[in-house]
Amino acid sequence: MSDPGILAVTKAGTDPVRAQLDGPSGTRPRRLISRRNIFLYGTLILVSLYYLLPLYVMIVTSLKGMPEIRMGNIFAPPVEITFEPWVKAWSEACTGLNCDGLSRGFWNSVRITVPSVILSIAIASVNGYALANWRFKGADIFFTILIFGAFIPYQVMLYPIVILLREMGLYGTLWGLVLVHSVFGMPILTLLFRNYFTSLPEELFKAARVDGAGFWGIYFQIMLPMSLPIFVVAMILQVTGIWNDFLFGVVYTKPEYYPMTVQLNNIVNSVQGVKEYNVNMAATILTGLVPLVIYFVSGRLFVRGIAAGAVKG
Amino acid sequence: MASEAKRPIGLFRNLAAKIAAIPMILTALVVFLGGTLWTVTYSFTNSKLLPRADFVGFDQYERLWATERWQVSIENLMIYGLCSLVFSFIIGFVLAALMDQKIRFENTFRTIILYPFALSFIVTGLVWQWLLNPDLGIQNVIRSLGFTNFDFNPLYNPDIVIYGVLIAGLWQGTGLVMVLMLAGLRGIDGDIWKAARVDGIPMWKTYLFIVIPMMRPVFITTLVIIASGIVRLYDLIVAQTSGGPGISSEVPAKYVYDYMFQGQNLGQGFAASTMMLLAVAIVIIPWAMLEFGGKKRV
Numbered sequence: 001m002s003d004p005g006i007l008a009v010t011k012a013g014t015d016p017v018r019a020q021l022d023g024p025s026g027t028r029p030r031r032l033i034s035r036r037n038i039f040l041y042g043t044l045i046l047v048s049l050y051y052l053l054p055l056y057v058m059i060v061t062s063l064k065g066m067p068e069i070r071m072g073n074i075f076a077p078p079v080e081i082t083f084e085p086w087v088k089a090w091s092e093a094c095t096g097l098n099c100d101g102l103s104r105g106f107w108n109s110v111r112i113t114v115p116s117v118i119l120s121i122a123i124a125s126v127n128g129y130a131l132a133n134w135r136f137k138g139a140d141i142f143f144t145i146l147i148f149g150a151f152i153p154y155q156v157m158l159y160p161i162v163i164l165l166r167e168m169g170l171y172g173t174l175w176g177l178v179l180v181h182s183v184f185g186m187p188i189l190t191l192l193f194r195n196y197f198t199s200l201p202e203e204l205f206k207a208a209r210v211d212g213a214g215f216w217g218i219y220f221q222i223m224l225p226m227s228l229p230i231f232v233v234a235m236i237l238q239v240t241g242i243w244n245d246f247l248f249g250v251v252y253t254k255p256e257y258y259p260m261t262v263q264l265n266n267i268v269n270s271v272q273g274v275k276e277y278n279v280n281m282a283a284t285i286l287t288g289l290v291p292l293v294i295y296f297v298s299g300r301l302f303v304r305g306i307a308a309g310a311v312k313g
Numbered sequence: 314m315a316s317e318a319k320r321p322i323g324l325f326r327n328l329a330a331k332i333a334a335i336p337m338i339l340t341a342l343v344v345f346l347g348g349t350l351w352t353v354t355y356s357f358t359n360s361k362l363l364p365r366a367d368f369v370g371f372d373q374y375e376r377l378w379a380t381e382r383w384q385v386s387i388e389n390l391m392i393y394g395l396c397s398l399v400f401s402f403i404i405g406f407v408l409a410a411l412m413d414q415k416i417r418f419e420n421t422f423r424t425i426i427l428y429p430f431a432l433s434f435i436v437t438g439l440v441w442q443w444l445l446n447p448d449l450g451i452q453n454v455i456r457s458l459g460f461t462n463f464d465f466n467p468l469y470n471p472d473i474v475i476y477g478v479l480i481a482g483l484w485q486g487t488g489l490v491m492v493l494m495l496a497g498l499r500g501i502d503g504d505i506w507k508a509a510r511v512d513g514i515p516m517w518k519t520y521l522f523i524v525i526p527m528m529r530p531v532f533i534t535t536l537v538i539i540a541s542g543i544v545r546l547y548d549l550i551v552a553q554t555s556g557g558p559g560i561s562s563e564v565p566a567k568y569v570y571d572y573m574f575q576g577q578n579l580g581q582g583f584a585a586s587t588m589m590l591l592a593v594a595i596v597i598i599p600w601a602m603l604e605f606g607g608k609k610r611v
Contacts, residue, residue, distance in 0.1 A: 040414055047408065048425040052485065054440045055428075061443065073454050074444070127337045135329030142334070142341045144371050149345030151541045151597050155569040155586040159355075159364070159579065160348035183340050190337060215329030244433035246548040251574065261435045265552050276444060288436040295431035299424065301491055302431065 060084060062282035064179065069277050089283035095266035097255055102283050104256075105263025109243055109290075111174055112259055116181035117238045121231065124186055128193025129219050133136065133205050143190070145258070150187035158251055172254045180252055181242050189234055192305075196230040197223060229301075237305040240249050240291040260287050349590065354490055356583035373584035383585065386563045389475045393564070394543040396479050397486065401539060402532075404483070405490025410520060412491070413498045423495075427488035435487065436550025441481035442468065468554060471561035476563060478553055487541070490535055497531030498524070533600060540596045544589055565589050569585075 009217045051257050057074055063205070064078040091101040131139055149270035161180060162171060200223070207219045249259040258266070264287045295302050359369045377383050408426060412419055429437060437580060443451050449465040455463045467477030509519040525532075549568035554562040565585060573582030 001443070008404070017314060040411060040416060042391055043421050044408075044411055044416070047424055050517070051426050051429065051484065053490075054437075054444060059441055069449065073457065074450055077453060123336045125332045130330040130333045134327055134333075136327045136330055142338050145341040146337060148597070148601070150535075151593055152345060152349055153541075153544055153566065153586065153593055155566050155582075156352050156590045157344060157348040157364075158569070159573055160351045161344065163364075164343070167375060182336075183344055186337060187339050187440065214550075215333065221443075231428075240431055244435075245549070246433065246435050247570075251570075261548075264372040265435050267597075269555060275446055277449070278444075280439065280492070280573050281443060284436050284439045288432045289432045291433070292428065297425070301421070303423075305429070306430070306489060306492065307496055 007081070010209075014082070019053075055083070058281045058285050061280055061287055062089075065071060066276060066278060078134050085282040086286070087280035089286060093279055094151075094270065095263060096270050096272065097266075102260060102263055102267065102286055105258060106286070107258035108174075108253075108257050108263075109260040111236075112177055112249070112257075113239060113242045114182070115175075116178045116185070116242050117235060119178060120182040120185040120189060120238055123182060123233050124189030125193045125224075125227075125231070126159075126219065127190045128195075129197050130215075131194045132197035133191070133223075136216060146187045146190060154184070154247060162251070164174055164231045171252065174253065177186070177248060177252045179258070180224045180248050181238075181245070184268055185241065186249070188237070192230065192234055192237075194226075197225055200226060232298075233301050233305045236294055236302050240294055240302075243290050288289055338518070341594075348536075352583050353587050356580065356584075356587045358580055360579040360583070361575045362579070373580045374588075377581060377584045377588070380581075382560045382563055383565075383568055384454055385560050386565045386568050389562060390543070390546065390564050392475050392480065392547060393479055394540070395542060396476070397482050398539060400479075400483055400535070401490045401533070404487050404524075406494050408487070408491040409494035423488075423492070426491055429485040430488045432485065434548035435552040437481050438549045438554075441477070441484070442553045443497055445480075446479055447479050465580045469558060471558050474554055474558065474562040478549060481553055482546070482549060486539070490539065493530070493531060493535045493538075497528045500531075501527055518610075533603070537596060537600050541593055544593050565592075 060077055061069065061074060063081045063083070064072075065080060065082050065084070069292045089101060090103050092099060093101045131143055161183075162166045165171040165179070165296075168176075168178060177288060204222060204226075205218060208222050213221065243259075246261045246263060246265070247258065255260070264283050267283055355364050355366075356373055357370060358365055358367050359372065359427050360367075412422060416422070431562065445452075445466070445468045447453070448471055452463060452465045455465070467473045467480075505523060505527070506519065509523060512524075545566055546564050548568065550556060550562055550567055556563045556567055569582050569586045569589065572578045572585065576582075
């Protein structure tokens with residue numbers, strides 16, 4: 001009876017006016033299984049299953065033999081797991097022109113993607129830096145044209161670029177395609193870098209100027225080390241974008257340099273021969289693997305990359 | 314002398330920055346501006362295998378609009394564009410609203426719904442080509458469950474083939490809309506929700522009449538991004554249907570490519586791509602006026 005704690009509790013509990021005035025304190029207790037939660041998580045789980053289904057079917061199909069595919073259900077897991085379709089897709093599958101599988105396309109894609117990513121990021125980061133910290137007269141006009149250019153359908157510029165590349169002697173070469181990727185990556189990347197460099201404290205830049213650092217000095221010694229995250233975002237954006245490109249690959253290169261996406265399409269949609277769905281699906285996964293791995297590993301940074309393009313497009 | 318060293322005038326001022334900006338200037342002027350003007354100009358010529366400056370007025374455009382394949386392409390793009398805008402907005406927004414309920418595993422759900430966006434359209438098209446395969450795909454599975462009359466074969470039916478492409482397009486693109494919408498929802502002041510709750514406004518009404526109007530800028534940005542992507546629709550068609558059956562799933566971007574690089578009829582390709590540019594301009598110019606014109610007034 002003499003314990004004041006108990007007294008206070010019972011008092012608050014029995015006094016209806018006081019209880020109403022105070023209201024329940026703390027967070028509202030939540031039941032784990034409520035109608036709301038069943039609906040909420042039920043919907044999200046169903047949607048997730050729907051989104052995962054194609055990936056599941058791709059994997060399952062690629063591990064079956066052709067007889068099993070013809071007999072059965074595309075959703076059924078493989079009875080006998082075989083990796084033969086993967087081997088075939090990688091090294092033997094035929095396009096209309098050759099029969100050395102996707103490996104050729106893979107290496108072409110690597111040879112296209114690596115220099116394109118480096119070149120486009122190098123150009124765009126310096127551009128963004130110049131626009132953010134070294135504004136000169138007329139810079140905004142070019143930047144505006146650049147941003148609007150991002151919305152022009154590629155088809156409009158396809159042929160003029162063919163002419164330009166031919167004049168430079170780069171038409172049909174890997175370097176021509178690298179150049180095209182750098183040009184078309186420029187609007188979004190320049191925007192990304194410009195916005196990032198603008199958000200850095202200006203005092204840093206001013207202090208470096210006072211100390212006598214020039215354009216390149218500040219870029220390499222201050223800006224570059226401070227903006228590694230944005231470089232990673234740009235890399236993710238470019239690697240997935242260039243790897244997934246189809247149109248430029250087919251327009252600006254010769255068949256022997258076709259990137260993986262073009263090679264894949266030629267293998268799957270080639271009219272000759274019996275359709276081997278397991279090989280096709282193995283080839284499809286192989287092509288999707290690089291961007292998928294980047295996506296799952298990078299997680300938040302990937303989202304940041306696409307959001308950067310959207311926030312002020 | 315001293316003042317000149319302090320402030321070098323004209324072209325040489327800020328020289329390093331100007332040199333660094335040369336790639337951007339060249340891209341903007343030569344490729345984007347120059348290339349566009351070049352294509353528009355040559356769309357008025359009768360170029361065949363090679364571009365020729367032989368001007369024929371609007372002949373190419375008359376021929377273009379009289380071609381059945383172009384009419385089908387435009388109709389397909391309209392259907393695909395309208396449906397994919399409406400559905401990706403509705404689904405994307407509803408998913409974003411669900412994700413915004415302080416749920417657990419938000420990252421997992423987002424990762425799953427967004428992953429198709431990381432894939433190439435070629436991959437998406439080929440997977441859905443396989444899933445929609447009439448003999449071995451979804452139709453076959455449901456028929457073997459006992460529904461022998463079940464009919465779901467969009468890719469081989471000229472009337473509905475574009476909806477088959479739409480299913481694949483939505484699978485790939487909705488995640489992006491969801492992420493953009495979610496960012497928009499997160500940007501809304503939490504006090505709005507409290508105020509609506511105090512006033513006893515039901516949740517769905519708060520979304521419909523308060524939150525959605527507040528998210529107008531996000532909607533517009535998303536619209537511009539999605540719409541300019543729709544006009545470019547090409548890879549997905551090539552992979553999933555190759556424009557077939559017949560010409561029933563052709564789209565403008567494919568028309569341009571085929572006439573320029575396979576049909577050796579450059580003039581038609583230029584005219585068709587100019588029409589695509591016009592379509593994008595109709596979306597972009599009002600948006601730009603809204604976005605940048607509005608800023609000056611404030």
